[in-house]
Amino acid sequence: MQYNWNWGIFWQPAPDGTGVYFWWLISGLGWTLSTALLAWAIALALGAAIGTLRTTPVAWVVRLGNAYVEIFRNIPLLVQMFLWYFVLPELLPKALGDAMKQMVPPWASFWPAVLCLGFYTSARVAEQVRAGIQSLPRGQGMAGTALGLTLPQAYRFVLLPQAFRIILPPLTSEFMNIMKNSSVALTIGLVELTARARSMQEFTFQVFEAFTAATVIYILITLVVVFAMRYVEQKVAVPGLISAGGAPMAGH
Amino acid sequence: MFSGFDFDVIERSLPYLFKEGMTFTLTLTAMAMAGGIVFGTLLAMARLSSIPMFNVPAATYVNLMRSVPLVLVIFWFYFLVPWIGGWIIGAREPIQVGAFWSSVITFTLFEAAYYAEIMRAGIQSIPRGQVSAGQALGLNYWQTMGFVVLPQAFRNMLPVLLTQTIILFQDTSLVYVLSITDFLGAAAKIAQRDGRLVEMYLFVAVVYFIISFSLSYGVKHLQQRIAIIR
Numbered sequence A: 001m002q003y004n005w006n007w008g009i010f011w012q013p014a015p016d017g018t019g020v021y022f023w024w025l026i027s028g029l030g031w032t033l034s035t036a037l038l039a040w041a042i043a044l045a046l047g048a049a050i051g052t053l054r055t056t057p058v059a060w061v062v063r064l065g066n067a068y069v070e071i072f073r074n075i076p077l078l079v080q081m082f083l084w085y086f087v088l089p090e091l092l093p094k095a096l097g098d099a100m101k102q103m104v105p106p107w108a109s110f111w112p113a114v115l116c117l118g119f120y121t122s123a124r125v126a127e128q129v130r131a132g133i134q135s136l137p138r139g140q141g142m143a144g145t146a147l148g149l150t151l152p153q154a155y156r157f158v159l160l161p162q163a164f165r166i167i168l169p170p171l172t173s174e175f176m177n178i179m180k181n182s183s184v185a186l187t188i189g190l191v192e193l194t195a196r197a198r199s200m201q202e203f204t205f206q207v208f209e210a211f212t213a214a215t216v217i218y219i220l221i222t223l224v225v226v227f228a229m230r231y232v233e234q235k236v237a238v239p240g241l242i243s244a245g246g247a248p249m250a251g252h
Numbered sequence B: 001m002f003s004g005f006d007f008d009v010i011e012r013s014l015p016y017l018f019k020e021g022m023t024f025t026l027t028l029t030a031m032a033m034a035g036g037i038v039f040g041t042l043l044a045m046a047r048l049s050s051i052p053m054f055n056v057p058a059a060t061y062v063n064l065m066r067s068v069p070l071v072l073v074i075f076w077f078y079f080l081v082p083w084i085g086g087w088i089i090g091a092r093e094p095i096q097v098g099a100f101w102s103s104v105i106t107f108t109l110f111e112a113a114y115y116a117e118i119m120r121a122g123i124q125s126i127p128r129g130q131v132s133a134g135q136a137l138g139l140n141y142w143q144t145m146g147f148v149v150l151p152q153a154f155r156n157m158l159p160v161l162l163t164q165t166i167i168l169f170q171d172t173s174l175v176y177v178l179s180i181t182d183f184l185g186a187a188a189k190i191a192q193r194d195g196r197l198v199e200m201y202l203f204v205a206v207v208y209f210i211i212s213f214s215l216s217y218g219v220k221h222l223q224q225r226i227a228i229i230r
Helices: A007-011 A021-053 A059-073 A078-092 A095-100 A105-134 A136-144 A149-167 A168-188 A193-202 A206-236 B007-048 B052-067 B068-088 B101-122 B126-134 B143-177 B183-194 B197-226
Strands: none
Touching: A007 A021, A007 A206, A021 A059, A021 A105, A021 A149, A021 A193, A021 A206, A059 A105, A059 A149, A059 B197, A078 A095, A078 A105, A078 A168, A105 A149, A105 A168, A105 B101, A136 A149, A136 A206, A136 B197, A149 A168, A149 A206, A149 B007, A168 A206, A168 B052, A168 B068, A168 B143, A193 B068, A206 B068, B007 B052, B007 B068, B007 B143, B007 B183, B052 B068, B052 B101, B068 B101, B068 B143, B101 B143, B126 B143, B126 B183, B143 B183, B143 B197, B183 B197
């Protein structure tokens, strides 16, 4: 039993004439990063808003926020991906649905993937934001309102600045998750890093070289993010507060 | 919006969806959970050991698995397992491994890294005095772990372990990339055969939601019941 290793394969021309296989993987990396970053912007904005709403004293708003989080957390990401890609265009008004279906190839799967990952991760970010705000002493909000701040002002100037600094470590791991989860988008045809490695394997039969390269790239991304965030975490750490990163959480 | 909605296609395919698909999903989840927790606990123990021969490989394994997407891991093992199997039994060709066993191995090894982190936190949550007391009574390492530390660690971490299992249950849908007939795979086959994507995928989403939501609701109650009052 012999596997024919051929590490030179990365420098051989790819069949679509766009360059060597190495550039295939790099272009896949580009799609992975742009999908993840755009989705992260959505996730952060929505998640911060919904997480904050879930800590307000208004009961129905809290319940609405909880429902949002439960829906996005309890349906597998792959199924959500199919809902955005296959089901949503059918349920929208016909003109809009047709416009979605007629997008040019990379965008037709790119935008559903970005929206899907954004909304999926926003529920997880919302959970972290809620936990962060609730980990603050209750007196903080009370002191804020006692000083004459309105509730939005108390959130803006007292609670949120502290909460975000506390939840930075779990947010970092959510960012890593969105990066990894973007590989699920290959099921709806987005040619990101994992999909590139897979098609390189199909064209060249060099299974292990292709997957090793993708694995190494993912590890490099992880290392860069972990070291960058460790620096940021040190910069913004609240003196005297232990970060919320210690508590074990199930997840990815 | 639901004017053209065909509920009949769901009803017709129910036996196939649940007898073929859901059975596969649940069996895979159960086996990967059992294997993952056992291997994960061993990894956690190795990682907390002070001997570099144990803690370095364990830490490397856990960090590696946690920085690579599950889809890539599924592809890796799908191609790797036949080669390793062939190498172990000394065959001349990579052996044939069925889709089922390939995914059981994949999910066990992948989820073990996540269970390991949970168990590590669980073991570390036990006061050191417990270990010292065990050793003072003359228990060796395995006895201290087996009779003193792990039972408490499991109890403390049970809700998190179960939550991770719910995530595992959802993750098994990713075997779709290998065209395996799990619950989602079965639905996707019907959806494409009958051109009923909307109905089937919405139904799948609802079923997954009901199962995951009631399980996580149960975990929340369990958490309140078994919490140790200190």
